[in-house]
Amino acid sequence: MSIPSYLDLRQKTRARDRSLRDKVMSLEEAAALVADGDSLAIGGCTASRTPMAMIWALIRAGKRDLEVSRSIVSTEGDLLYASGVSRHIITSWFSQGIVWGVSKVMRAYTESKRARFEEWSHMAMGLRYRAGAMGVPFMPMRSMLGSGVLDRTEGAKTMECPFTGETLLLVPALNPEVAIIHVQRCDAYGNAQIDGLTFMDIDMAMAANKVILTTERIVSNEQIRRHPDQTKIGFFTVDAVVEVPFGCAPHECYGLYEPFYTHMDLYAQMTARDADTGAKAYLDRFYHEPKNWADYLSRIGMAELLDAQRRGSGIYDD
Amino acid sequence: MTTERARISLSVAPAYTGSELLAVMSARLLKDGQTVFAGVGIPLLAAILAQKTHAPGLTILFEGGVIGPFVEAGKLPPSTNEQRCSRRANMLVSITEVLLLLQRGYVDVGFMGGAQIDRFGNLNSSFIGDAENPKIRLPGTGGGNDIASLADMIVAMKHEKRRFVEKVDFITSPGFLDGGDTRAQAGLPAGGMFRVVTDLGILGFEAESRAMTVLALHPGVSAADIKANTGFELPVPDDVEVTPAPTPNELAILRELDPEQLYTA
Numbered sequence: 001m002s003i004p005s006y007l008d009l010r011q012k013t014r015a016r017d018r019s020l021r022d023k024v025m026s027l028e029e030a031a032a033l034v035a036d037g038d039s040l041a042i043g044g045c046t047a048s049r050t051p052m053a054m055i056w057a058l059i060r061a062g063k064r065d066l067e068v069s070r071s072i073v074s075t076e077g078d079l080l081y082a083s084g085v086s087r088h089i090i091t092s093w094f095s096q097g098i099v100w101g102v103s104k105v106m107r108a109y110t111e112s113k114r115a116r117f118e119e120w121s122h123m124a125m126g127l128r129y130r131a132g133a134m135g136v137p138f139m140p141m142r143s144m145l146g147s148g149v150l151d152r153t154e155g156a157k158t159m160e161c162p163f164t165g166e167t168l169l170l171v172p173a174l175n176p177e178v179a180i181i182h183v184q185r186c187d188a189y190g191n192a193q194i195d196g197l198t199f200m201d202i203d204m205a206m207a208a209n210k211v212i213l214t215t216e217r218i219v220s221n222e223q224i225r226r227h228p229d230q231t232k233i234g235f236f237t238v239d240a241v242v243e244v245p246f247g248c249a250p251h252e253c254y255g256l257y258e259p260f261y262t263h264m265d266l267y268a269q270m271t272a273r274d275a276d277t278g279a280k281a282y283l284d285r286f287y288h289e290p291k292n293w294a295d296y297l298s299r300i301g302m303a304e305l306l307d308a309q310r311r312g313s314g315i316y317d318d
Numbered sequence: 319m320t321t322e323r324a325r326i327s328l329s330v331a332p333a334y335t336g337s338e339l340l341a342v343m344s345a346r347l348l349k350d351g352q353t354v355f356a357g358v359g360i361p362l363l364a365a366i367l368a369q370k371t372h373a374p375g376l377t378i379l380f381e382g383g384v385i386g387p388f389v390e391a392g393k394l395p396p397s398t399n400e401q402r403c404s405r406r407a408n409m410l411v412s413i414t415e416v417l418l419l420l421q422r423g424y425v426d427v428g429f430m431g432g433a434q435i436d437r438f439g440n441l442n443s444s445f446i447g448d449a450e451n452p453k454i455r456l457p458g459t460g461g462g463n464d465i466a467s468l469a470d471m472i473v474a475m476k477h478e479k480r481r482f483v484e485k486v487d488f489i490t491s492p493g494f495l496d497g498g499d500t501r502a503q504a505g506l507p508a509g510g511m512f513r514v515v516t517d518l519g520i521l522g523f524e525a526e527s528r529a530m531t532v533l534a535l536h537p538g539v540s541a542a543d544i545k546a547n548t549g550f551e552l553p554v555p556d557d558v559e560v561t562p563a564p565t566p567n568e569l570a571i572l573r574e575l576d577p578e579q580l581y582t583a
Binding site: 045046047048071072091092093094095097098099102103106107110111117119120121122123124126127129130141142143144145146147148149152158166167168169196197198199200201202203252254255258259261312315 | 358396397399402404412413421444452453454455462463464468488489492495500504505506580
């Protein structure tokens, strides 16, 4: 674990075209912005606002050895392992979700040492992205001390506070090469509005050297400028914008659709019998065989999509 | 369907599942006006139950970045990070901000479940067996380590010998570490284990040694029962209290909250 040099970090930022320009492209074009071996941060949390369409595109493009980080990892982590896209995931919690039990795929890959799950506390993940966003090499914090979690992490250090003499933990900055984040709406330049829970996405966008936004809808820059207080991620951090309706399916997108529970149950069933063959069958049917994203959604099914949308839009009802 | 059966049996004698007992007993420990940081599952249910009974002014925080919600009956979230957690909340913030409230000292009680615990209240949710070559890789800490490091803790879990062990395989979330003042010495001057609520009784920690001790037994549970289900020496005082059984009202609220028995089966 090494912290990038501050001047290199600035240089990478200076070298980007940060102007107000149209960045709209296809999922496939956006996938081409990610190189094998890159560090990749994934927005959202657990089964919420997961940029699933972008992950789908990265798996279909056959990316290799991405060092993935996320606040909490759900089914997308299983699929990143099983597809070979990643053998190293840095996160605080990794399983489909508590109601589905411990992920069989995560277990199969980590217990056989085919892949690594590097565990940090949730606040440590957040402060690592925040340090990255702030352009400082670390953040001090007061948890993880005394635990086995600290013993197994690379790069965290304890220090005696120069002001109080207390023991503090310093967690190293995360400056991912690429961040992929899904939002409810943004303009063609990448000014993004996020409804509901923002998780760690704003720090993540500021920390990354490149940001790919997927969005339910592209709106005009005029619409964004009417409510600039609602812009959570600024155009100057964004390198690509892809419009993908239902881009988190089968996970949720706040205010639009809840998780596709029946499909999540299907995934759990498919991987429960045998993690390897189950994950492969799932990848074939939902990742490799579909002609396009609409075909993927069709395979999940209209009834499920309508149900998820009905439940999702109900969050604002009395 | 299961719910229907349970409701009918209520008119005869209050029957309840182990999870329902856990939720009721831990809800009673929460006080009106407190701020509680609740994990998913029993803690979430118990916090909402407390809110709907004796603690209407309880402020619930969820790890997803939610401050003071009223989660809707029958629409429990699958984790603390989905929109269902945010129903009628006062404020939504980032995950990092809500966790920092623990560090700043705004949280009275941290409340979570546990897979494995030891006599000093250390919790393991990372590895069964040796961490290098685990028998089972568990999901990990999430915010558990942060909550246990920075708040007074209530833990709700099933009381089984394999879960109550002399020493946890791995310290995911710190209790009192090796007992005495070792927690403070490790750089954790605040917080620590307050109560462990199980389906057999309520446990606390001795003031000096910080070892687990029995504070109360649930109705029908004997000192021998609780000792037989614990993998370390657990003192039970002769005059140990017995908790009042869950009331029909508490059970009815729980079953309305979780009709599908996501968390109370």
